[in-house]
Amino acid sequence: MVVKVQAEDFDVGEELAALTEGNWAIGGMSSFVGLVRDLGGANALKAMTLEHYPGMTEKMLRAIEAEANERWPLEASLIVHRYGRLEPGDRIVLVATASAHRQAAFDSCAFLIDWLKTKAPFWKLEETDNLGERWVEAKQSDDQAADRWNRHDREAAE
């Protein structure tokens, strides 16, 4: 279980190689990289600044990674999340999980990224030419994606 909260960029290849290195019980590793997107047009993005809550961020990322490790039989897991000023195409976040079985790797990786979207104390400030600075609003679709994982629990319990 690794958690990194940092301003610098990360090397996806190095991070993923370190995750599986020497562990022959791993059959599959699932990973997700979130990037600063710019769809262009009238509101072309100049930059996105990520603010976070130092201390709480690390604590919560460690807690959710521990929960993923309780829910699925993981051999290794990793969350790297950047903060600070980023530009279009820059990497924001890397989540990776490895397991003997591919489905556990896939599901736990999706669980972690859904969770990060709604429960990690990060806030995004977008800078665009036309609209100036604007705080990104939380999306209902992200809450619904995160809630999926609770529903699974409830269904299993019924």
Place this chain on the structure above:
Amino acid sequence: MVVKVQAEDFDVGEELAALTEGNWAIGGMSSFVGLVRDLGGANALKAMTLEHYPGMTEKMLRAIEAEANERWPLEASLIVHRYGRLEPGDRIVLVATASAHRQAAFDSCAFLIDWLKTKAPFWKLEETDNLGERWVEAKQSDDQAADRWNRHDREAAE
């Protein structure tokens, strides 16, 4: 859309970086790496040799990648599959998909790997100390995982 069928190992970081490089419409990239697993014990694995059907393999991988691109709004996709003799911990396959939206990236990546398990013309020969050489048998659970994607179609059509 990139398909590579090769004996040599691949560099995950390089492959993934090339996939998203310069495309600012990408918000998320999902990837999966399959590795040669050895759970140890009495049947500890010495090696796994992958045989494939040159020509048909590339053709089918291109076809399934095209189908993923029809089903989901992908900005980029990649399949790298090795053949030949591999040892525990070696990488076998890399699948990666990138989209403006994370759910499209996740689902299409899962679709491709489920498909590869059952429909790509590869066969695995395991060498163990105790049992000698043994062809890996197709798993019913893999067929069911691949069939999920057909069910989704049927449900959507009903």
Place this chain on the structure above:
Amino acid sequence: MKILYFAWLRQKTGIDSENVVVPEDVSDVASLIEWLKERNEKFADALSDFGSIRVAVNQEFAELNAPVGQGDEVAIFPPMTGG
């Protein structure tokens, strides 16, 4: 009590972090926010809508009825947008 403000709550209040002595009748998150709103116009504006703010007490998410006291670290921020 240490209070932290993030994102547009930091911008609207003009404060990122402060140490305050709260009156005795400030006993939970709701009464703390009511007290902060009475400080000045900026706070009244920033904290006007309970629905758009989230609170953590000692780095754990907290509801409006969660107790707060003099030694606590309280953070006030909008809904998170990580990942």
Place this chain on the structure above:
Amino acid sequence: MKILYFAWLRQKTGIDSENVVVPEDVSDVASLIEWLKERNEKFADALSDFGSIRVAVNQEFAELNAPVGQGDEVAIFPPMTGG
């Protein structure tokens, strides 16, 4: 007709690739397999169970009733285990 064998079908028949002239009554996958089984013991054994073999004609998966002819490339193999 070019016929390819993979995995344990290659091992059991002892052949990875061959060019054969098939009789005229071999018109589909099923009749091709029946004809191959009559060649010798190895083929009879390798092809004894339809359920454990898969066939591709010109690099497309094919059912037992799929037509085959002199110019085709036919591959015979066990269920795939890629990924």
